[in-house]
Amino acid sequence: MLEVSRKQAMAYRVARHGLHRDFADPVASPLFDLGLQDSMRDTALLALSARSSSPVEPTSLVDDPHVVLVWSHRGAPHFHRRAALRELVTSLIPLDDADALARMLWQKKEIGATGVPASEVLFTAARAIRKVVTQPMSKGAVSAAATRELPPEYSRWCRPCNTTHIQEQLMRLATLHGGVRLEADQSPATLAPLEDRGRMRTSPDAAAVSRVVRGYLVANGPATQGDAAGFVGTAKTALSAAWPDDLVEVKVDGRRAFLPADQVAALENPPTPSVVRLLPPLDPFTQARDKAVLVPDKARAKEVWKILGSPGALLVDGELMGVWRTRGSGKRLAFTVTAFDPLRAADRAAAEEEASRAAAARGYADLSVTWA
Template sequence: MIERQHVRRYRVQVQQLDREHGTIADTAVLDLGVQDTGPDGALWALEARGVDTAGLGAAAEHHGDLVWLWTLRGAPHCYRRADAAQVAAAVAPWSESDASKRIFDASKPLKDADIPVLDALDAVAGQMRTIVKEPMVKGELSTRLHEVMPEPYQRYCRSCQAVHLYEMPFRLSAVQAGLELVPDTSPPVLQPMPEFTVADAYEDRLDPVRAYLHLLGPATHKQVAEYVDAPVREVKAHWPEDAVEVQVDGETRWMLEADVPALQDASASGTRLLGPYDLYLQARDRSTLVADPAKVKALWPVLGRPGAVLLDGEIACLWRPRKSGKKFTVAVEPWRDLEAPERKTIEAEAEKLAAFRGVPLTGLDFS
């Protein structure tokens, strides 16, 4: 029987949130991908794991060590550039039914036109490869695709007041076309990866099911399926042979057999300001991280997510950045009484965040 606190401590350790120094090569979360949403996205997540990210953003060389791709759930994720070809293979839909689920309502007009979804994704990727030969803004690529793709691939967009490709086929096809996202661009800019070909196979560590169980386990089939955005039966069909059952507060879950000793012996220390989409907060068992339903709603609202302050393996506060002109403050909402030393460690992390953003910290507001 494993208690939830053991799960939280294990995830802190395996995700390396308790280390002070690390490299891109040895940062485990890059195997599953680090979601890059908001100003405190992928690079801040790496900073929280001890990686010095200076020069790894938009100013980095084209052949830098990191690459940004649209992958799982159509979200932008950061990976090691050396893994890009294998990542493209690892995140591709496993079957026709899987592909249909991942593109949501875009699957219906394709099916009505007797176009297999997998074939449709290949067709979109092929056109993208033909069109994008140099950095191109997403809107321009969308316009070019609208000109060459038939009607079942397209829809009328009310917000744009235009007809263009469904969003998920567009995003999921980009990596298969060998297109990377230029970091820190809005609207997104895509460019071809040099000499890119999707790999025929991929290392076990890059398998999304296996990586989820390692980094966010113990987990159920449903939790993994929700993260990958695939049907549960597909996830079960790709379940690792070395996954074993464990009981977490009476619920049957699975994790990799080699990770069980680390789960049983896990401990956690230190303070981190986690961005709203940090992998630690992406687990699909939110009640494991936060037991109080009201606090769950506060940490994961539908819009405008805050960040979380991790104190010795427990989420102790919410935080939000406040920037006005040259002033940058961090507003902290404690969920319990904080000792003076704990406040000092939070202030130190806020200083790191300000330095990461390239601005001085002008205040820390505990409200």
Template sequence: MIEVDRSRVLAYRLAEHGLTDETADGRNALDLGFQDTPPGTAVVGTVARRWSPPADSTAVIWSVRGAPHLHRRSDLAALAGALWPLSDADATARMRSAQLKEVAPRGIEAFAMAAQAMRDVVTGPMTKGQISRAVSDALPPEFSYYCPTCAAEHVSGQLFQQVGIFAGVRLLPGGRTTMLGPVEEVPAVPDKAHGTDGLIRAYLRLLGPATKADVARFFGTTATALGPAWPDGLAEVRVEGRTRLLPADRVDALTAAAPPRGVRLLSAYDPYLQTGDRDLLVPDKARQKEVWRTLGRPGVLLADGEIAGTWRARTAGRRLEVTITPYTEPGERIRGDADAEAARLAEARGAADVRVMWANG
């Protein structure tokens, strides 16, 4: 078994994500998708990787854990098969909400019923509220609960959004109201899981070395439930006193990885941050709580391979205002690189100007 230190792991992951230099290939990160929370922020991930997907080649769809993600349209059918529950126990584990306590024991049947109901309903552009109402009406009463916010009975959002990819429903761009419509790349509700091992391998390639529990957390299930799909050809790697796993064909890349120089602004839900071993990325517990806040999560400042602060942005007219809160006083090079990064982000968002402000940490 090989052993590597924390800095080597971070250098490897950054290289796999295309976040090391201007010539790095950042397209691989799309294998897991760019979470689009809040709407429109997936573009931050592409800007950070110096890559822009061809027009109409991607779609935002409720996928991993029911969260909206930007994916290649050509990957959607395979992704639906890879995310379909492996067993009733797996499906039940993905329905942890108290609102689903009567439905969760039905396992895969619950997923199949909800996905088919949504597929039958969404034949053209509709609002999220319209779809939720129609799907709720199409399912047995036990699938719904009383929602105080809506003052109505409707299906749990946890199940509703998790079946979006299986129903072949994507989020449509623009507007203040969430609009959805059908996507032809997912032709039918899956009848069984297939390709889950490939998606697990993609996680381990991009965010490894990692534990089985780390991978299960990403899927929103348990390590036991994922057991039948666990891929072959993995190597054990010792990191910070823990044994983790990495595809064997990436071991040489891991041991050769060198810490990068440069700055990136990553969104709050960038694929690089979707890891279960937060202690490795941010050893300081107080900073962890800020980086991975439950609500109002900030973006992060990545400087020379380390998370070096947080940032937030707001639009003022046609200007993008970016406020960066560094953990330590940044040098002139870091400030200059961050200014350039903010300018790239402003251009991608269609802003005419950008203003970067540095707050006290």
């Protein structure tokens, strides 16, 4: 059995995530194989900037006809290649009712209480959303219209909204199956019909799910079945039928994990991760589920992954060495960077250059960097 150190695994991941900036066109790079998660803090744009060999424009993702924003993995908004959308939709079809219920995450109890198989609940909601979204509509308007089309047990009373509407996670999981996307760079969230909806598909495809799992292991391996399930947003047991068959077992500092066989050579001899990057919250690199591998120190891990409002992460030579936040005021973006350990002057200068790239990507003409 192959055994590698955690440091070696981290170097492999830095390379696989494109953080050496080897790709002139990040949209065509493996970065988009699993999609790029987004939030209103421009997280997808900043993740793109951290990997692009050239400056990234503020509208790079919004204006790019090759990508589309949808609710996908775990019901979270991701930019995906438009050409790969059909394959993506197929991969998001639950393998069975247990898988469908597991994907409801924090709302499993409510969906289970309907007494209806979770797959049936999912596709009933998808048909309702498909019916009501015929033009761009706010999320609230879609929710209200879909709720009227659905059995009452699919909905709940929402105190903040002071109304009854479809369960949130159910809506997020059902929307893409209903042929509906998100409008990029819109607040509040706006939904619109996909340009080429096609016929709604409901038949499970274990091979399609397996390709997502394999993609996760390529980018974030060596990793476990539980790690991959966490990314997909389902239970570990639900992935048994979709677990790839071309994997090799690898021990990372004694931890049993797996990697696609064709990635072993890259793991054995990864390039030196001598890069400094400011990774935004929700960056694909920090979205790996084995947080103890990324940041073994528990106190530091709590700083990187906050329950609410996680900061960005400072990557230095293959290690997450600090966190950073921003505050915008007019045309100026202020960065506050907190390093866990003292850094070399060259690393601080490189981090400040990364801040300059990030500010430009977000459309700020000026910036300041404060080291806390």
